[in-house]
Amino acid sequence: MSEYLALLMFPVLLVLIFIGFPVAFSLMATTLIFGLVTFGDNLIFLLIDKIEEVGSNFVLAAVPLFVFMGSMLERSGIADRLFEAIHLWTKRLPGGLAVGTILMAILFAASTGVIGAAEAVIGLLAIPPMLKHRYNKALISGTICAGGSLGTIIPPSVVAVVIGPLANVSIGDLFMGMVFPGLLLATLYAIYIIAICVIRPEYGPSSEPSPDDPGLWEKIRLTVYALVPPLVMIFSVLGSMIMGWAAPTEAAALGALCSVGLAVFYRRFNMRMFSDALMATLRITSMIMLILLAGNMFTGVFAGTGGMMVVNNLIDALGLGPWGLLFLVLFLTLIAGFFLEWASVTLIFIPIFAPLVAAAGFDVVWFCILFMIMLQTGYLTPPMAPAIFYLRGVSPPEITLPDMYRGVIPFILLQLVVAGVVMAFPQIVLWLPSKVLGF
Amino acid sequence: MQKLLSLIERITGNVGVIAAWLVVPLVLATAYEVFSRYLLNAPTVWAFEIGYMMMGSHFLLGAAYTLRQGSHVRVDLIYGSVSAKTRAIIDVAGYLFFILPFMLWLSWGLWDYFETSWVDMETSGHSSWNPVVWPYRLVFLIAIVVLTLQIVGEIIKGVQVLTGKSSTGGAA
């Protein structure tokens, strides 16, 4: 019976978060209350263990590294020029800057697997130019959150690396299996942005041709000038990985180093600017990582209090057929994603679900991809939406929380559409691994 | 009160600056590892452990500064629309009843954690460099103690709002 106590953790957490207590501290307070009930004095060991665990996870170094890279590029004016160049070409395409942001998001997603890191860097770079061109704030928010979350489903992905061994499937199969669903998702994002901006032109204002417009050659010159530095950046991160020089987190460090080099090259580097970038990096990183740490503590207590058993009992009690089971599992994942961050949901659900789904005769790789799409949806879904919390860390105050909540909704729906498509056509997932891998 | 508050905020600020600069060794160590491994075919034994230590020290030591700057994110749908006094009540209650005890307990626990590793000269076991772990555990301890101080600072700020000594209150 006492395991049902675990379920009470969510309402308590929600109340704390909604009265406006900082998210990380709300998680800690809930952890403290329920942890004392379950573990008594021993809770302290669990808390310290989580600090040690998060504090010795090298892969998380991608967070400060990418945030720093974003802060440097933002301050060196490189991001500005990049978006101005994109704007030159796309200004008559409805929502052009937002589409450009999605393209950039795909590149960053392909160079990191750590959620939060990609979102912070995209937000730092793309929000100011979109605001400047008077894009709708909800659209800006949705674009950044959804684009930033692509890191989950475009390889490499830390989520896949965690899920693989938990579900007894190959990480390589997951990486390959997610390529098409990931690209499909990104394409739908772009189509949606264009569509909404055609219907409601004020969302992503496109400008009329004017006599001041630069000529074609001038446009090409400006573009090359603006595109070279980001290309150097992208090469330093993505290229160094593809060439086999650096592992993903190391590539993030090369990108960070490169961003300093570019600032020097463009004569925007000075100690003041550098130290500003460092302090901004600290604020954003610390905010993100403290939520991650507190979420880990919360999960430890949730699991220890019997949370996993509750879920198990629930599924047992219903006795569903294969598809009924699958839908319930995905639904629970989605719901859990409303409250918990991805690592917690994965750690709690995959060991329970993967064997059940396999026993029901489904392909486990395919299931894991569906699970990841649901996770990503949960990551965007209010009230406990890490995507939105991280966005708040990098966006100016004029973009309000309601803007963000409104902005993510269409993108959440698109994710559900992709989940449906993947369910109906498993080949989207299964074809690529069978072609690419092996000798 | 005010004096204590400014002392706390000075400590938090200084520790924050140190934390922020740790990104530099993180970048350099990691980039050096790539250089040394790819071009010299000589991977280092230390870059991996330096990497996670810099990452961890960075965000843990920076937590207090981030709190001081009001950058720990909140959902302000309600919080943003209530009076400064109500906001102060939410903060003071939350910090005083939950987070301050939490952090004090954690500080005490981390002291023990540090002391054990100091006495046993425990090593990390994460790589062949295998460094002693007490310095990193000392960082945990310092980080949480400084965060505890800043929590006290936030409580002071809240109380100042409630007693009418300050109109702006805690973090925006």
Added chain:
Amino acid sequence: KWKMATGWAGGPLMDIGAKAFAERLEQLSGGRMQVQVFPGGALGGALKVSETVKNGIADMGHLWMGYDWGKDTTTVLFGGYAGSFDSERMLHWLYEGGGVELQREFREKEFDVISFPLFIRTAEVFLHSRKPVRTLEDLQGLKLRTAGAWIEMSAAMGAAPVTTPGGEIYAALERGVIDATEWGTLWENISPGFSKVAKYLIIPGVHQPTAPFELVLNKRMWGKLTPADQALIETTAKLVTYESWLKIGQEDAKSLEFYREQGNEVIDLEPEVQYEARRVGKEWAGKQAEKSEWFARVLKSQEEFEKLWADADRYRNVKVDGKN
């Protein structure tokens, strides 16, 4: 109902180690003793299971003792290393040669937990490699990913060992950031899929000829049990250890076929590499024994056992030419 922390996400260690123990214990106790198994990281850290159990966050745990080598290198002798004997001898040393008693005493005195062997690995795959490795020469400068004490030993053999976070091994191997990685036995390595991006499968695992794992129990919880229940737990652990050994033997044999069908090239290490690895392992152990009393004591027990079994292959192994 007891909580069991583990260091595993899934795979054989979970299925025929931790979970098999939970199932057997429930079955043999007539349903009286129930164990809920948690994946690594759910309760405490995956590499900190003995601490999680000592501190009472979990009642028991399943782990590889070598994870604690930063606290005491003696754990490496119980967990297996390049200087270990094979898994058959390891089982005999543990259950007949005084190993179990030493392990119990060592863990209780130094780590404050009750410990029994639970699950045993046979020799691992030496490497999933992008380059063929046969000789000592091939090993020079090879960027191989590994962990623990073998980093030091492989460096002494001329390799360039790399520490890569678990989550990035696959990507690093795929792109050639590293040349090769070790992981577990043939069967266990199917699931992570390193063989899909590294053509060569190098055997046998001279760095880890055997790997016994262990069950640790919280002392307070242990103290509350009747002697009969204590005996039941100990016997169940022994049974599951045997069963894991049988299962891995059979599954490894099938797995080699799997790799061949997948197109991997299977390479046997030249004897010179096998001898050298053992020599380096022994040398390392000798150095540790000078620094630690416990290490010296356990090493001595293992060496005495080895001496006793020196001629065992003469009377236990009938030579066969492999053709009929």
